Amino acid sequence: MDYSQAFRGIVTPDLSDACDALGIEAITTGAPKGVYAECRRICGPVVTYELRPDAEGSVVIGTLEGIVSAAPGSVLMFGTHERTDLNAWGSIAATVAVQQRMAGVITDGSTRDIETMRELDFPTYAAGTVVTSVRGRIGLASVNEPIPFAGGTVEAGWIAAADENGVIVFPPDNVEEVFQRAYRVAALERKTLEAIRCGADAVAIHKQLRYDATWTEQLNDDSLVG
Template sequence: MNSPAPADRADANDVASLYKYLRVADVADALDGIGYFDITLVSQEIRPLWEGMKFWGPAATIRAVPANKPMWQLETTEEIVRAHGEWFDKYPPVRLPQEELPGHVVVMESGGGREVGFWGSENVMGTIGAGAVGIVTDGYCRDTAEVTLQQNPICVRGRGRTIIPGRIEVVEVQGTIAVGGVQVRPGDIVGCDDDGLIVVPAEVAEEVATHARAVLLADMEARRKHYRAQSRPDDETVDVEAVIAYYADL
C-alpha cells in the first residue's frame, strides 16, 4: 500500500493539491493548449476583495434567486437585531452541509437580484472557519473592511449594504450553476489570484495541472535569469527547487 504524501507534497489522489503553486495565468495557458479558449475565464467584474488573495479548490455550489415575498415590519429592537432569525424561522434556508465545506471553494450564483449583502464578515468567517478555502459570488459582500482585515478570501461582483430578508433566498445546493459567464459544477477546480478567477472542468483538471506546472517552471527559470542579471535577490516567485520538491512524488 502506498504511503500518504507528506503535507508539503502534491498528492496524485488529490487533484486540488496539484494546483498549489500554480498561477491563474499558468492554468489559462494550459487550458488554451488543450483547446479550452476563454470559456472558463470568469468575468473580471468578479474580483478578489483584497490584493494578494490566492486559492484553489473543488467547487461546492449554491444557487440563489431574488426573493418573491417581502420582509414584514419588525416591532422591537430585539426583533430587528435578530432579523435573519425572524426570516429564517418562517422560511427555513437551504444550506450546504458543513461536511462539504473543508477544502472546497464555495461558489454562489445570486440570481441577478438587487443589492444585498448575502455574505458579510460573520458568515464569511464561519464558512472559512469550517474549512472552505475560498468563496466566490456574482453578488455582493458587506462588512468589507472587516472581511479585508480578517484576510478571509472572497471574490465578489460588488460591495453591498443590506441584509438577506425579503431580498434573496437559496433554492439549491450542489447543482450546476453559472457565475461570471462560466459554468460551475460541484468538483470543478476553481482558482483565484490577483489576475482574476478561472474554473477548470473536473474531467480535464489533472491534465491541465500537468501542463500548467510546466508553464510555471519555464517562466520561473526565465525570470530567475533576469533576477541574476539584475543582481536582484531571489524570492519565492523564482524558487524553482521548492516547486520541483513539492511535485516530486507525482
C-alpha cells in the first residue's frame, strides 16, 4: 500500500474517527509537532526504537542500523518515556534516512539540528528541541520491539500518520478499511461545511446528517456520505 498516496485528501482526525467507527483502539497525541515551518505530513509503517537513560545500547549505531534495514517509506518512531530533556534525533541520522527514503520521524522526546531537517526537507515530529548531544545521556534499549508512546504501546509495523493536528498510530489489521472509512469521514465533513457555507441552518443540517448516530451508523449510510 502506498501510504503517502493514501493519506492525501484526509487528515489525522479523519483516521481517528475511522478507527472509532471500526472499534480500533488507536493511540493519538497532539504533543509531537513539526519542528520547522511547512513540515510535510507523513504516513507509513513504523520502525520502533526505545530509548532510556539506563540503556547501554548505542543510540547512534543502533539508529543507523535500523534505518538501513528498514523498507523505504517507513516512519521511524522513538519512544523515550517522554524525556523531552534528552536528544533522540539529529542531523546525521536524518541524512541517512533521506538516502534510505524513509517517510519521516516521530518522537515523544526531542530533536536538535533543526536547520538540517529543514534543508533536507525531512519531516520531523518531536515533542521538543534540545541543544545537547545524545552521547552519555541516553541509550538504545531496543529496535523493532514494542515501545511506550502516548500512554499506550506501539508495535513495529503499526501504521503512523502525523500532520499539524498531531499523531495517530494504529494496528495494520484492516488498514484498507480504515482509510476507506477515513475518506467517508472527510466527505461527510466537506458536505456539512458546504451546506453551512451555503446558508443551511447548522442545527438542521447536523440533524439531517445524523450526527446523533454512532460513527458506524453514520458512515455506513450511503445516503449521507454519497
